[in-house]
Amino acid sequence: MTIPPGTHVEIDGRPADAENLLVPALLGTYAHFTALQxxxxxxxxxDLHLDRLDAATRELSGAELDGERVRTLLRGxxxxxxRRDSAARVYVYFGADLKPTLMVTVRPPVDMPAEPQSLMSVPYQRPFPHIKHLGSxxxxxxxxxxxxxxxxxxxxxxPGxxxxxxxxxxxxxxxxxxxxxxxxPALTGITMALLEPRLGDHGLPSAQRPVTLADLGAYRAAFVCNSQGIAPVRLIDEVEFAVDERLMKTVAEAYAAVPWDVI
Structure with missing residues (x-):
């Protein structure tokens, strides 16, 4: 994995240097994060990003994470x-004493690729999937x-x-x-959490239920979403999906209705 050019890194509000970079280097993957555009x-x-960071910090260390501190470090x-436009991440690392160290990275903005996506199924589910952790x-x-x-x-x-x-x-x-x-078992992404309750307002009911690879033929279309945006899916393994322009327009309109919050 390469670090994108122009990436700015701060640890607990201080520019990254050889000394404080030892924290994430030595603490390894016992950490969690959130990613935002x-x-x-x-x-x-x-608010969902701050709640995610606080909830994971409480679960992993037993201590709360002050949302205003996170906002201050992110703004700084x-x-x-x-960069007024960027792709930012807030990482929370824990040492042996479980005291959190916060690292903020800021790099050029990123958007979801415009072309329809193709996905290859693999036999893997993330451990502790409800946490956006670094065990990836x-x-x-x-x-x-x-x-x-x-x-x-x-x-x-x-399985299955x-x-x-x-x-x-x-x-x-x-x-x-x-x-x-x-x-x-999966992470509820921030984009999914914002999008799911709004789809009904745009005439598109949604629900959660099991879906298997054997079920794919029963669906007309599919899409993926994350902090970078939303994109249609054209292929999963050998199963092809049509790009439903009406569906994607409705989903895009629902997401566009989500307000932007000042950091």
Missing amino acids: VRDGRTRGL ALDRAG FAQTHYGRLAAQAGFSDALLTG GVISEGAVANIAFYEGTSVVWPDA
Whole structure:
């Protein structure tokens, strides 16, 4: 994995240097994070990002994480990076004493690729999937294998071909009248959390229920979503999906209705 050019890194509000970078280097993967797209100093679902960080910190260390501290560190990093538009991440690392260390990264903004996605199913489900943690070796490796096979990314599945999530995105399926989100161990992404309750307001009911690889033929279309945006799915393994322009327009309108929060 390469660090994108122009990436600005701060640890507990201080520019990264050889000394404080030892913290994430030595603490390894006992950490969690959230990823957000920032436009003009704003992001969607800021309260959900802060709640995610606090909930995971409480679960992993027993201590709360002050949301205002997170906002202050994030604002400071954005200002010092000189980026009103960016892709930002907030990482929370824990040492042996479980005291949290916060790292903020700021890099150029990223949008979901415009072209329809293709996914290769792989037999893997993330451990502790409700936490956006750094134990991502398997999903990263499966993503690389999928790319080598000519796919956009991997699709994580469990026993019996139960579909959980994409390697870096949630996935939803379209029956023709409603959207189905797989009911399986997975991370509830911020974009999914913002989008799901709003679809009904745009005439598109949604529900969660189990979806397996054997069920794919029953669905007319599919799409993926994460902090970078939303994209249609054209292929899962050998199963082809039509790109339903009406569906994607409705989903895009529902997401566009989400307000932007000042950081």
